[in-house]
Amino acid sequence: DIQMTQSPSSLSASIGDRVTITCRASQTMRTYLNWYQQKPGKAPELLIYAASNLQNGVPSRFSGSGSGTDFTLTISSLQPEDFATYYCQQSYSLPYTFGQGTSVEIK
Amino acid sequence: QVQLQESGPGLVKPSQTLSLTCTVSGGSISRVGYYWSWIRQPPGKGLEWIGYISYSGGTSYNPSLKNRVAISADTSKNQFSLSLTSVTAADTAVYYCARVVSTYSSTWLDFWGHGTLVPVSS
Numbered sequence: 001d002i003q004m005t006q007s008p009s010s011l012s013a014s015i016g017d018r019v020t021i022t023c024r025a026s027q028t029m030r031t032y033l034n035w036y037q038q039k040p041g042k043a044p045e046l047l048i049y050a051a052s053n054l055q056n057g058v059p060s061r062f063s064g065s066g067s068g069t070d071f072t073l074t075i076s077s078l079q080p081e082d083f084a085t086y087y088c089q090q091s092y093s094l095p096y097t098f099g100q101g102t103s104v105e106i107k
Numbered sequence: 108q109v110q111l112q113e114s115g116p117g118l119v120k121p122s123q124t125l126s127l128t129c130t131v132s133g134g135s136i137s138r139v140g141y142y143w144s145w146i147r148q149p150p151g152k153g154l155e156w157i158g159y160i161s162y163s164g165g166t167s168y169n170p171s172l173k174n175r176v177a178i179s180a181d182t183s184k185n186q187f188s189l190s191l192t193s194v195t196a197a198d199t200a201v202y203y204c205a206r207v208v209s210t211y212s213s214t215w216l217d218f219w220g221h222g223t224l225v226p227v228s229s
Contacts, residue, residue: 050213
């Protein structure tokens with residue numbers, strides 16, 4: 001299985017901050033990497049697919065980059081509704097696997 | 108807009124079989140290029156992919172669940188189902204169904220159900 005490691009596991013940030021979350025894969029996987037946002041008690045929602053493509057309806061302050069083994073999710077200016085847990089997920093090989101999650105909290 | 112809704116018993120006893128159904132609206136589960144997946148999340152923990160069934164009926168499962176899992180589809184009702192046998196407390200989780208988009212260049216889960224909590228307890 002491909003192991004996905006996110007860092008940090010949690011972070012505290014203020015409204016308007018630029019936030020960066022990284023995801024590292026245990027083996028190369030081109031751009032088969034997706035990012036999801038999950039709020040408490042809710043299902044995950046797709047933010048970014050294929051490493052850098054913004055899902056329809058997702059605000060442009062979210063962006064993704066990377067290929068191979070190292071990927072990044074960036075929130076350019078953190079908004080109140082962005083406080084949530086973020087997961088990366090690889091779809092390069094079965095079984096699909098997720099990172100352990102990054103909790104973004106209010107400072 | 109595709110919508111998915113999980114349904115099934117709210118409680119399962121240890122050693123019994125967990126059975127859930129996902130009803131899909133707004134799109135056919137037989138449409139080429141889409142797969143239909145189950146994912147679970149134990150309380151307070153991360154996400155685990157369980158498996159999927161393709162638009163043509165082919166399946167793939169997470170080896171971590173060994174031979175306990177099966178996913179089937181009823182195209183006449185536009186539903187797909189999960190069966191997990193010999194459950195233990197470790198199978199207590201919120202179970203989500205989701206649509207998988209598969210293209211020539213990548214694959215992702217774009218629409219998710221709200222999820223249903225299934226406790227395993229006697």
